[in-house]
Amino acid sequence: MMAAPDYNDVLKVENLKAYYQTKYFGIEREVRAVDDITLTIRSDEVYGIAGESSSGKTTLIKTFAAAINPPLRIVDGSMTYNFGGREVDPYAVSKSELDSLRWRNISYIMQGSMSVLNPVRRIKKSFEDFAFRHMGLSWPQFWEAVEAHLKLLYLPVDVLNAYPHELSGGMRQRVTIALATVCQPEFIIADEPTTALDVVVQKDVLAMLDDIRKRLRSSVVFVTHDMSVHANMADRIGIMYAGRIVEEGPTRELFEHPKHPYTAHLVGSLPRIGDTKRKPALDGRPPNLAEPPTGCRFHPRCPLAIDKCRTEAPPLESVGLDHRSACWRSADVVPLTTIPGVPTGGTV
Amino acid sequence: MLTIIKDLFKYNREFAVGFTLVGLIVVFSILSFFSPVDPTLLYVEIPDLAPSADYWFGTNSRGQDMFWQLTFAFRNSLTFGLMVVALSRVISITVGLLSGYVGGWLDRGLMFVNDIFVSLPIFPILVLFYFALRSDLNTYNLALLMAFLGWPFDARLIRSIALGLRHREFTRHAVFSGMSPRKIMFEEHLPYVMPVVFSTAMANMIWAIGLEVTLAVLGFTNINIPTVGTMLYWANNHSAMVVGVWWWLVIPVIIIIMLFLGLFLLTVSLNEFIDPRSRLRRMGG
Amino acid sequence: MRAYLFFTLKRAGQLLAVIFFGISAAFFITHLSPIDPVDQAVRRVTSRSNFSPAAVESMRAALTELYGTDQPLGTQFVSFWSRLFRGDLGPSLIAFPTPAMDLVSRALPWTVGLLLTAVIFTWLVGNILGGLAGYYQNNRFLKAFGVVAMGLQPIPYYIVAFILLIIFGFLWPVLPISGGYAMNVTPGWNIAYILSVLRHAILPAMSLVLVGMGLWFLGMRALVSNVVTEDYVRYAEVGGVNSRKIVGMYVIRNAIIPQLTALAMVLGGIFSGTVITEQVFSYPGLGSLLIDAVNGGDYSLVLAVTSVAITAVAGAIFIVDLLYPILDPRIRVE
Numbered sequence: 001m002m003a004a005p006d007y008n009d010v011l012k013v014e015n016l017k018a019y020y021q022t023k024y025f026g027i028e029r030e031v032r033a034v035d036d037i038t039l040t041i042r043s044d045e046v047y048g049i050a051g052e053s054s055s056g057k058t059t060l061i062k063t064f065a066a067a068i069n070p071p072l073r074i075v076d077g078s079m080t081y082n083f084g085g086r087e088v089d090p091y092a093v094s095k096s097e098l099d100s101l102r103w104r105n106i107s108y109i110m111q112g113s114m115s116v117l118n119p120v121r122r123i124k125k126s127f128e129d130f131a132f133r134h135m136g137l138s139w140p141q142f143w144e145a146v147e148a149h150l151k152l153l154y155l156p157v158d159v160l161n162a163y164p165h166e167l168s169g170g171m172r173q174r175v176t177i178a179l180a181t182v183c184q185p186e187f188i189i190a191d192e193p194t195t196a197l198d199v200v201v202q203k204d205v206l207a208m209l210d211d212i213r214k215r216l217r218s219s220v221v222f223v224t225h226d227m228s229v230h231a232n233m234a235d236r237i238g239i240m241y242a243g244r245i246v247e248e249g250p251t252r253e254l255f256e257h258p259k260h261p262y263t264a265h266l267v268g269s270l271p272r273i274g275d276t277k278r279k280p281a282l283d284g285r286p287p288n289l290a291e292p293p294t295g296c297r298f299h300p301r302c303p304l305a306i307d308k309c310r311t312e313a314p315p316l317e318s319v320g321l322d323h324r325s326a327c328w329r330s331a332d333v334v335p336l337t338t339i340p341g342v343p344t345g346g347t348v
Numbered sequence: 349m350l351t352i353i354k355d356l357f358k359y360n361r362e363f364a365v366g367f368t369l370v371g372l373i374v375v376f377s378i379l380s381f382f383s384p385v386d387p388t389l390l391y392v393e394i395p396d397l398a399p400s401a402d403y404w405f406g407t408n409s410r411g412q413d414m415f416w417q418l419t420f421a422f423r424n425s426l427t428f429g430l431m432v433v434a435l436s437r438v439i440s441i442t443v444g445l446l447s448g449y450v451g452g453w454l455d456r457g458l459m460f461v462n463d464i465f466v467s468l469p470i471f472p473i474l475v476l477f478y479f480a481l482r483s484d485l486n487t488y489n490l491a492l493l494m495a496f497l498g499w500p501f502d503a504r505l506i507r508s509i510a511l512g513l514r515h516r517e518f519t520r521h522a523v524f525s526g527m528s529p530r531k532i533m534f535e536e537h538l539p540y541v542m543p544v545v546f547s548t549a550m551a552n553m554i555w556a557i558g559l560e561v562t563l564a565v566l567g568f569t570n571i572n573i574p575t576v577g578t579m580l581y582w583a584n585n586h587s588a589m590v591v592g593v594w595w596w597l598v599i600p601v602i603i604i605i606m607l608f609l610g611l612f613l614l615t616v617s618l619n620e621f622i623d624p625r626s627r628l629r630r631m632g633g
Numbered sequence: 634m635r636a637y638l639f640f641t642l643k644r645a646g647q648l649l650a651v652i653f654f655g656i657s658a659a660f661f662i663t664h665l666s667p668i669d670p671v672d673q674a675v676r677r678v679t680s681r682s683n684f685s686p687a688a689v690e691s692m693r694a695a696l697t698e699l700y701g702t703d704q705p706l707g708t709q710f711v712s713f714w715s716r717l718f719r720g721d722l723g724p725s726l727i728a729f730p731t732p733a734m735d736l737v738s739r740a741l742p743w744t745v746g747l748l749l750t751a752v753i754f755t756w757l758v759g760n761i762l763g764g765l766a767g768y769y770q771n772n773r774f775l776k777a778f779g780v781v782a783m784g785l786q787p788i789p790y791y792i793v794a795f796i797l798l799i800i801f802g803f804l805w806p807v808l809p810i811s812g813g814y815a816m817n818v819t820p821g822w823n824i825a826y827i828l829s830v831l832r833h834a835i836l837p838a839m840s841l842v843l844v845g846m847g848l849w850f851l852g853m854r855a856l857v858s859n860v861v862t863e864d865y866v867r868y869a870e871v872g873g874v875n876s877r878k879i880v881g882m883y884v885i886r887n888a889i890i891p892q893l894t895a896l897a898m899v900l901g902g903i904f905s906g907t908v909i910t911e912q913v914f915s916y917p918g919l920g921s922l923l924i925d926a927v928n929g930g931d932y933s934l935v936l937a938v939t940s941v942a943i944t945a946v947a948g949a950i951f952i953v954d955l956l957y958p959i960l961d962p963r964i965r966v967e
Binding site: 478 | 784
């Protein structure tokens with residue numbers, strides 16, 4: 001069930017459960033956004049998390065970043081980071097120790113960088129607030145390092161003196177990436193970093209992210225619903241549905257030989273050159289995480305569903321090398337598009 | 349609607365307290381309709397009697413039963429407040445919706461006027477009116493005046509909502525279907541504006557009664573009508589504290605504080621209920 | 634910079650418009666009065682003592698000339714404004730023949746002093762405490778403070794002042810309850826005077842602070858509760874930025890911007906409150922002056938006080954508006 005032992009694991013998550021628990025006017029409700037997740041992130045890899053909205057993927061990475069606020073609570077399970085041999089459970093350490101991890105070891109690129117930077121202060125102040133205390137450098141040395149970092153990412157140095165509203169959306173996102181990587185963290189969480197951008201800027205931003213990641217040899221957990229971005233960036237992908245991981249494996253493997261009907265659908269929904277067939281839409285609506293379906297959570301919308309799927313939830317088990325899937329009929333899954341002459345799941 | 353009130357009462361402590369306080373005082377005022385005494389008569393009872401079983405709130409130096417006086421006083425003050433609120437709602441809704449929907453020079457002109465009104469210190473101006481009109485300034489004129497001075501704040505709020513609505517789909521549909529602007533404003537947009545109207549109405553009520561009390565205490569209103577403020581005026585006039593007739597001042601003040609506190613708590617809890625973000629905050633943690 | 638200058642000019646224009654309309658309105662209101670100021674003045678003066686008919690007539694003539702009531706309204710309006718520019722509003726009646734403007738300018742510093750200290754103190758302290766209360770929602774002291782503030786806030790200024798008067802006047806007389814300074818102290822820049830002034834200002838200031846604090850505290854607390862959910866605050870928390878820095882530079886610094894707008898809107902009300910409070914404590918500011926003027930039927934003085942009040946409030950709002958771009962860099966470029 002776990003990865004082969006010769007990899008270095010940066011993050012180990014075991015049976016993690018995080019629920020939103022609300023109580024209002026006497027009505028109690030529990031939204032099971034993250035419901036029993038077990039996975040491992042290795043060092044120097046890009047792990048993509050895919051899924052539609054309300055699959056729980058944003059909540060999952062909030063738990064990675066230890067950015068949990070009530071009414072969201074960790075209900076069960078554990079999470080352990082490994083930073084160069086030092087093992088840390090972010091939920092077991094003191095606040096000051098956690099704060100020293102933040103940004104230095106775990107950094108976060110947030111969704112919609114329109115407003116992640118303090119609007120009333122200049123960019124350089126944000127760098128100072130987030131990064132100065134970690135670098136252990138003197139004041140002038142710090143700014144030298146920051147400028148060097150910006151140059152590395154092809155950003156103009158005078159962006160430091162600007163206010164956030166003076167920059168374009170793409171520029172702001174690039175600045176945010178620079179900010180998130182200036183302390184050279186081992187673990188970077190990127191939450192839909194390109195969703196709000198137009199396609200041309202998207203390409204630039206992704207290239208920048210890829211470049212800096214390779215330089216730092218950090219791991220990146222990349223969350224997006226856009227499968228083409230995953231195809232481009234991710235080494236491995238975990239597909240989430242209704243708070244659970246339904247399939248996980250190397251990108252190419254997932255695209256060419258998906259072993260879960262949902263994955264097949266997601267992968268099949270990407271347009272490919274030469275493909276003229278109509279794309280089938282998925283029946284039904286995303287599940288209600290407060291009252292999820294019984295058994296396999298995907299069964300109401302699954303074209304391969306059988307009686308067993310309604311009553312028993314399939315476990316996440318190995319279906320190939322480094323490839324897991326949670327489906328009773330994983331062997332029966334076929335990719336949804338075939339183009340004659342082109343191997344199935346060809347790259348975009 | 350009733351279930352909302354019941355729910356609020358059960359789960360929102362501020363609402364419960366506010367509702368109770370205001371409710372008590374409203375009931376108290378309604379008692380005035382059953383009063384056995386005429387509040388305008390003087391020296392009907394033995395003056396300066398401390399509160400007792402016969403006279404629950406005692407009697408004042410003008411020989412009146414404090415209990416019944418106060419029922420009338422609160423009834424008049426509350427009615428006054430309601431008058432001001434109703435009038436100023438009408439003005440602020442009209443101005444706000446017009447300004448936000450029609451825009452252009454009408455908007456600029458109305459907001460210009462609005463800004464002028466906001467910058468004016470209201471109390472000196474009311475005093476000025478009293479100075480000019482003296483006894484011509486009766487309750488209705490005063491209510492009208494206060495309504496005219498009290499609309500700018502809320503009109504701006506309503507205007508900002510109307511501005512947002514102007515560009516929404518359903519407004520465009522209404523325009524294309526040939527609905528007259530007046531109909532659009534008052535049938536389509538009004539419901540969106542109602543929550544703000546309601547919550548600002550409470551605040552406006554507090555303001556209006558507070559100002560009336562202040563003016564009356566200084567003797568700048570018709571002091572022969574029993575209102576909360578005029579009671580305090582007469583108490584001061586007869587040097588109640590010095591003479592030792594403390595109940596003439598202390599009891600009205602306590603009930604006034606209860607009323608304002610109650611209205612304020614209602615405002616705060618209703619505001620919190622209406623704003624979806626604060627409602628969300630109450631759900632968590 | 635140029636945008637700021639343009640903004641300032643626009644606001645200055647608005648300021649002048651307010652002053653013009655306000656004071657003109659005051660002028661017209663007094664002229665609306667069915668009461669003839671000359672008659673009223675004469676009646677007042679003659680009620681106190683006896684005058685020969687000839688003296689009454691000459692007084693009437695002088696007053697008519699002074700108030701210009703025998704001229705058409707338009708001429709009166711123009712002459713009113715021209716005299717106002719020269720700072721002359723005629724003599725006051727209650728302190729005849731002292732010019733009304735003199736009385737006003739003597740009272741103005743007291744009001745301004747009281748108002749400024751009360752406003753700046755309550756705005757700063759109220760907002761900062763409210764900001765902390767909004768961020769550290771479980772702090773018991775801040776929660777208790779909030780309850781007290783909420784309790785005091787809706788009570789009209791007059792009542793609070795009155796209660797303080799009763800407490801400190803009758804129950805526990807440790808603070809002076811009337812006057813601007815003790816009677817046996819000579820005014821001037823000496824320690825005794827300054828101390829006396831401060832002592833006498835305590836109660837009126839306390840009254841204003843008690844009522845005003847709640848407004849800012851509660852408003853800021855609500856604003857902060859919303860700002861705290863903003864992306865840049867969450868991001869700073871995820872980034873491990875120092876907690877105190879978050880509260881100060883991220884939360885409060887952003888939440889206080891609408892509070893500045895709010896300040897501009899309520900300055901009129903705070904001024905009214907100051908004026909009322911002064912009256913309770915017989916503080917020698919514009920408030921007491923106004924009430925005395927009204928009770929004394931002093932036409933010029935009432936007009937003078939109202940004009941100065943309008944100018945002062947409009948001017949204060951103008952200054953607050955000018956501060957706005959300094960706080961919010963987003964509106965500096967327009």
